[in-house]
Amino acid sequence: MKLTRYHQDGKITPGVFSDPNTIVDCTSFGEDWNESFFENDGLNRLDTFLIEKRNKLPLVNVANVTLAPAIARPSKIVCIGLNYAAHAAESGMDAPPEPVVFFKATTAWAGPNDDIVIPRHSNKTDWEVELAVVIGKKAKYVSKEDALDYVAGYAVHNDYSEREWQIEKAGQWVKGKSADTFAPFGPYVATKDEIEDPNNLDLWLSLNGEKIQNSNTSDFIFNIQHVVSYLSDFMTLLPGDVISTGTPAGVGLGFDPPVYLKAGDVVELGIEGLGTQKQTAVKEQ
The missing domain is CATH 3.10.330 (Vcp-like ATPase; Chain A, domain 2)
Structure with missing residues (x-):
């Protein structure tokens, strides 16, 4: 379904x-x-x-x-950072020895084709196509071998990020990840029986018609089973919770010089078997 x-x-x-x-x-x-x-x-x-x-x-x-967002607003949106080898390299960072974990505020939840609103004081709003995992039943201390039994399905998520707030300001990444509209989700959640191997899916993102992210989840540093199991050691994952599994190379931060969204830009993205999204950037007044 x-x-x-x-x-x-x-x-x-x-x-x-x-x-x-x-x-x-x-x-x-x-x-x-x-x-x-x-x-x-x-x-x-x-x-x-x-x-x-x-x-x-x-x-x-x-x-x-x-x-609208393909499922109702979840209790939490848990994100994995630097989870593609090529993206870690373009960010100038070593591949992490274990998953990098952060949250997005659930008020960032948005429909797949809603406008992306560049916050009033933002100068460095960036894009990140990501495979999202929807949890199907309460998960705590789950083994890697059993991890997929706790998955309901998969969807497209664009983990928008304000890089100045995320990286240049003191504190945690969450404030650079949580502005309104920063979590477009959908167009649908495909139940796990529809996706043969979530660790081998093509994903892409284009900016104003130019494809700038083009990869496959086989470049994961930590695959879906690892991430679900790992997170369940630290927190209870509730049914309907969303895990966003990281982005491949091609984000604006990785360009030289960096490229960030401006009003009127059009972002399109998709994942094999999970449909596509399209957002137009508008500046908050």
Whole structure:
């Protein structure tokens, strides 16, 4: 299944993609795609619901709606830094001996095609195409061997970053990662049965039509199983939580001189099997 959500009649409606152009309206299922849904065997219940009701459910043309974040705002967005060998090199840093962990504020949550808002005092807003993992059940002290059993699915995430705030100011990275609209998510969450190997997916990002990130998750320093297991030693991962697994080479910080977003720039990105996003940069007034 490909879970999505969209704006309709002033509210967010849950749905499932039946093909690239069509969403099945799942309003009558009676639940949003949130922590409670994942915790209470929601994916299996939804599958049964669709088998029984699908021919009777309303269909929506994707072109006629605005997509919302593909799942409801999670309890936490946990991110892994410097997790691609080439990106660590372009950042002038050694590959880390263990995963670098930081958080994004959940208020950064945004739809996949929403405008990216450059904050009022930002001069160094940057892009990062990333594979996101959605947790399907409570995870604590999970082994690498069992880690994928705790995954509900995968999605595209753009981990926008304000580099001055992240790197040049004192303190932790979170303040450079958490501005409003800095976490576009979707267009859908593909359940894990749809993705044969999350550690071998092409991903890319273009700026104003020029492809500048073009890699594969096989360049991970720490693969999905490692990351899920590692994080579960330090915190309880709840159903619906999102782990963003790092970005490949090609971010603005890595150019010489660096390149950062300006109003009017168009960012497009995608991951094999997980769809695409498109954001236009606007400056906050």
